[in-house]
Amino acid sequence: MLLDFEQPIAALEGKLQEMKKLASENQVDVSEAVKALEEKIKTLKKETYANLTRWQRVQLSRHPLRPYTLDYIEGITDKFIELHGDRTVRDDKAMIGGFGEINGRSIMFIGQQKGRNTKQRQNRNFGMANPEGYRKALRLMKMAEKFGKPIVTFIDTPGAFPGLEAEERGQGEAIARNLKEMFMLKVPVICIIIGEGASGGALGIAIGDKVMMLENTWYSVISPESCSSILWRSWDYKEQAAEALKLTATDMLQHKLIDGIIKEPLGGAHAEPEKMKAILKKKILTLLDELDTIEPEERIMQRIEKFSSMGVVVEEF
Known part of the structure; x- marks a missing residue:
């Protein structure tokens, strides 16, 4: 394509x-x-x-050949054991997680997973998790904390599933609880946006010591199409909406909403997926080495302070 x-x-x-x-x-x-x-x-x-314009980067983030969460996990780990279920309702296929090993070190990997074809997309619900997906993610985070293992999350979702049944089962509460609990995790937490980072569906697994974005990804409270449909009652203005939202990795870094940008191979992650996996693996190990030098209580305080300062404006007269 x-x-x-x-x-x-x-x-x-x-x-x-x-x-x-x-x-x-x-x-x-x-x-x-x-x-x-x-x-x-x-x-x-x-x-x-x-x-590239902001809309063009949004298009790249959705490229059908772009690596998804499982592609990265399988590409950077020596072995991976997927864990299932939230122990309450069911196993949400849109949210995957489990222990992976890199160079002998165990890491808990969690992320949204999209599908490559129609059947897979339906099975994965287009990467839109239900409440049980976020509860599964939290269960796995707590398990990682119990065993002293670091957590790496991969964010790639057009948003949490907005269906009536999801709201009936407490979608908002599940995401809110994740936000609260992730602030207090005693183990290192690295969050990486690998594709789309939309709304609370992305934020539900994106509270970490280091929040990174791949070069051709986006992170925003709303997608350009949805923003356009609200403001102009049409999707025809999605390009203008993307420009107004300032949702690219560069925009996020300028506003101090993320901690860094991970460069992609020329042409995007889908152009050289193996090279992208190698880059990501190296970055994860570097960040973990950095976070290992910080005491848990200090990491938690830094995490809280970082997110608390977002959006704060100080006017000098």
Whole structure:
């Protein structure tokens, strides 16, 4: 699948493949022309991805080939054991979690999981968790705390499931309880937005010592489409809404709502998924080493202070 702004790059790459094919079939040396075209493609890629609009980054965050939570977990862990159920209602397939091992160290991984095809998307509820999903996440966090294991969460959701049955089972209470409990966890907590970070559905597993965003992701109280439908009664103004919401990783860092941005390979995480997994693994281990040097009580206080200071404005006269 190609996005609109990727079409010029794809056209040049097509020409490059044709050139190589013709050279191979006719045994003609076109190495200089190939090299020049490869440089042109590389330059165009850099210019294109360095100047993406906010809406274009939203599109990249939703790319169907982009790695999801399980892709990252399976790619960065030596072994992973998934745990199921909230011990109250059922096992929510939109929220997954379990212990994974990296270089001999056990880590609790939790995150929203989307699907690749129609059947998987229905099974995973499009990455929109129900109350039992958030209760499962909290159960696993408490288990990690009990055994002194750090927690890493992957956020990728268009929002918590808004259905009537979810509200009847206490969607708001489940998310609110997660927020409260995550502030007080004694183990290191790292939260990483790997795709979409929408509303309380994202925030329900995003209270951590370090909150990071991949380069081509977004984090906001509402999606551009929903914002457009509320303000203009139409989805046609989603691009303007994205600009107004200032929802990219760069915007979030400027407003001190996250702690850092994790660079993606040129072209996005879906262009070189294995490279992206290696980058993420290295970053997680670096952050854990940093957090291990801080005493639990101090970590908790820093966590509370960080989130408490968000949105506070001081006027000097």
